[in-house]
Amino acid sequence: xxxxxxxxxxxxxxxxxxxxxxxxxxxxxxxxxxxxxxxxxxxxxxxxxxxxxxxxxxxxxxxxxxxxxxxxxxxxxxxxxxxxxxxxxxxxxxxxxxxxxxxxxxxxxxxxxxxxxxxxxxxxxxxxxxxxxxxxxxxxxxxxxxxxxxxxxxxxxxxxxxxxxxxxxxxxxxxx
Amino acid sequence: xxxxxxxxxxxxxxxxxxxxxxxxxxxxxxxxxxxxxxxxxxxxxxxxxxxxxxxxxxxxxxxxxxxxxxxxxxxxxxxxxxxxxxxxxxxxxxxxxxxxxxxxxxxxxxxxxxxxxxxxxxxxxxxxxxxxxxxxxxxxxxxxxxxxxxxxxxxxxxxxxxxxxxxxxxxxxxxxxxxxxxxxxxxxxxxxxxxxxxxxxxxxxxxxxxxxxxxxxxxxxxxxxxxxxxxxxxxxxxxxxxxxxxxxxxxxxxxxxxxxxxxxxxxxxxxxxxxxxxxxxxxxxxxxxxxxxxxxxxxxxxxxxxxxxxxxxxxxxxxxxxxxxxxxxxxxxxxxxxxxxxxxxxxxxxxxxxxxxxxxxxxxxxxxx
Numbered sequence: 001x002x003x004x005x006x007x008x009x010x011x012x013x014x015x016x017x018x019x020x021x022x023x024x025x026x027x028x029x030x031x032x033x034x035x036x037x038x039x040x041x042x043x044x045x046x047x048x049x050x051x052x053x054x055x056x057x058x059x060x061x062x063x064x065x066x067x068x069x070x071x072x073x074x075x076x077x078x079x080x081x082x083x084x085x086x087x088x089x090x091x092x093x094x095x096x097x098x099x100x101x102x103x104x105x106x107x108x109x110x111x112x113x114x115x116x117x118x119x120x121x122x123x124x125x126x127x128x129x130x131x132x133x134x135x136x137x138x139x140x141x142x143x144x145x146x147x148x149x150x151x152x153x154x155x156x157x158x159x160x161x162x163x164x165x166x167x168x169x170x171x172x173x174x175x176x
Numbered sequence: 177x178x179x180x181x182x183x184x185x186x187x188x189x190x191x192x193x194x195x196x197x198x199x200x201x202x203x204x205x206x207x208x209x210x211x212x213x214x215x216x217x218x219x220x221x222x223x224x225x226x227x228x229x230x231x232x233x234x235x236x237x238x239x240x241x242x243x244x245x246x247x248x249x250x251x252x253x254x255x256x257x258x259x260x261x262x263x264x265x266x267x268x269x270x271x272x273x274x275x276x277x278x279x280x281x282x283x284x285x286x287x288x289x290x291x292x293x294x295x296x297x298x299x300x301x302x303x304x305x306x307x308x309x310x311x312x313x314x315x316x317x318x319x320x321x322x323x324x325x326x327x328x329x330x331x332x333x334x335x336x337x338x339x340x341x342x343x344x345x346x347x348x349x350x351x352x353x354x355x356x357x358x359x360x361x362x363x364x365x366x367x368x369x370x371x372x373x374x375x376x377x378x379x380x381x382x383x384x385x386x387x388x389x390x391x392x393x394x395x396x397x398x399x400x401x402x403x404x405x406x407x408x409x410x411x412x413x414x415x416x417x418x419x420x421x422x423x424x425x426x427x428x429x430x431x432x433x434x435x436x437x438x439x440x441x442x443x444x445x446x447x448x449x450x451x452x453x454x455x456x457x458x459x460x461x462x463x464x465x466x467x468x469x470x471x472x473x474x475x476x477x478x479x480x481x482x483x484x485x486x487x488x489x490x491x492x493x494x495x496x497x498x499x500x501x502x503x504x505x506x507x508x509x510x511x512x513x514x515x516x517x518x519x520x521x522x523x524x525x526x527x528x529x530x531x532x533x534x535x536x537x538x539x540x541x542x543x544x545x
Binding site for chain 1: 219220223225227228389391392393394395396405407412413414476477479481488490492494502503505507511512514515516544545
């Protein structure tokens, strides 16, 4: 039987039962959690062996949407063979921060380091958050959409390459 | 009486240039004598920021990037990415295309596991013979890739909607012949290593991963199955028609390096079975659907995964209706499998750390991307 891909609404209902007040909103794809309740909700989801039983954090990554960042958690259950997507909105481009889920899933350790390295999102409570792929002291955050206007993105001539200026101006420019 | 020899911890660098790290990868171990007290990984020497590059190229232009992440299993990487885009854009693949994809993915698993098993034997001290035998068999698979796709390592063969070319007419008989002789090679490796006393002493009980840690540490693939968790995406969430083929999932029961080796060896036998069945039941018809070159999938996101040789290989693609992905993320199995390296090595000896690293089967191009 193929994997059951839970919709955001199904996941949201289950989480609301476990930890009331932790869901911000839900869509057909993902369930958005409130950052301050994230760790508590994740603990409950992992240990909820009769319900969703999301024991395995498959994938963790971030997406830059200009106005905010989204951190995406892909979770799955081996025994129930189901798959859920959780998301958290992270506000602010100066020092975006959300709680770390390393206490819940050890596998988040390196993936959170990667998201910090490439997006500059600080995962509070991470035991050893550091630049994992780039070197310490690298000035910019490469996967942000405004990377080219950062110190690390400014290389002589790079802005002149075909294709780099193709995307139209973003709706919000928040870089000082 | 206290010992006359004083010892104190010191830091030893394994890598970045070291044969057992299989690439440019460094492990900083703190050792007291021969015992490891701490292990810290340093990576990124091969970082090319593919996820950023992919945001500036069209969906089709991104396929060659996926070859170069995990360069030992380019077909599986192509497949994972194409599945993600197909899911996003709602594209169906004809039956023949799906069967060819399965054949190629399984041949790639054989080629990749040849490297994994051979290099692992090298790490444990079975110097050169197993790895050369494995290379010899891998060459034959790469020859098949070369005659189909024109390249041996970075095949760039899958396309969104199918595969790039139909199989050449010699492919099926040649692949059938190879699948007849391949089990003999697996038996050779099996006979040479599995009951070899030195190999057993080097691998049994070394770098044990408990099932709880395997699940909590997000492991996938042979690392997860070696710890006794029967989880294979080909069975759990079949793609490309894997539900039509008859194969088994081998699992280990102790979670040590030996079990991971045995799981890989048995997976090779199962892959041979799958390739034989797929060759026998190869349907006719087109190998690909027509997909516009400048593909603009509807806004949204898709996460698709395949069971690559190293574990769950996922692609997360976000579209904003533009000609190139808004966000392109790879879930690299050997990067995430490394998250338990510290637990595997601390408390053991330096020689065991080499075995532990070998049993993870890392590909540095995929770790650093």
